[in-house]
Amino acid sequence: MDARHELAELVRLTVRAVAQQKDNGIESVRLPDDLTALFTDPRAVTPPAASPAPRSDATSLQALYDANCTCTKCPLGHTRRHFVFGSGNEHAEVMFIGEAPGAEEDAQGLPFVGAAGQLLTKILEAIKFNRDEVYIANIVKCRPPNNREPRPEEMAACEPILREQIRLIQPKLICALGRVAGQALLRTTAPLGRLRGTFHDYHGIKVLVTYHPAALLRDPSLKRPTWEDVQKLRREYDQLMEFTTKAQRT
Ligand code: SF4
Structure with missing residues (x-):
């Protein structure tokens, strides 16, 4: 051959x-x-x-995936095993956005399927969500070597794909998992301690920032503040749904 x-x-x-x-x-x-x-x-x-720039006119997640699944706009495209687009409900009201795929995610082509992903599943269940009703993605779609943080230029190169995902899904709430995701989404250098505990705005969508599940695995003392954050997220979701239901009745 x-x-x-x-x-x-x-x-x-x-x-x-x-x-x-x-x-x-x-x-x-x-x-x-x-x-x-x-x-x-x-x-x-x-x-x-090299693949073209992410399209801004994709009309579905499938089309967005098709347009970008061979992306090599940044160096991560040359070392990945799989492009990790995202998974979940394409009409989700809530999106969870992490930093980058890890080794297991790179191997499977799915986000949050390693140990941190299993913990995220438990966190979701604790606030009465299952993975099928939310959408889970990362700031960058390809694994950084040795699980290093994605570099600013890599996040900038990948940002249009996430922006399009959010435009297509139109969630009511976004939960940014970890400092890197929170800072990238909100375009800030504020530390995680200042970003937590309050809702921020991403083009009209409420964003809550909390710890990345991987951080909880390293430091279990972070579980309590994370629990407080996700309960706040759930309360906000319930209020938004109640408001939406009332608005539909009138
Ligand atoms: S990380 Fe994003 S911009 Fe970089 S190659 Fe992968 S898909 Fe393209």
């Missing part, structure tokens, strides 16, 4: 693996034209180009 056909086989296997990710809500994967040509045009030898 020559290099061209090895690449085609690799792409074919990758597409199949991604398509199996039912949790992601992804039903199909569109390849860039130059990769598609490898299957049909034996003369096509042009290497895949």
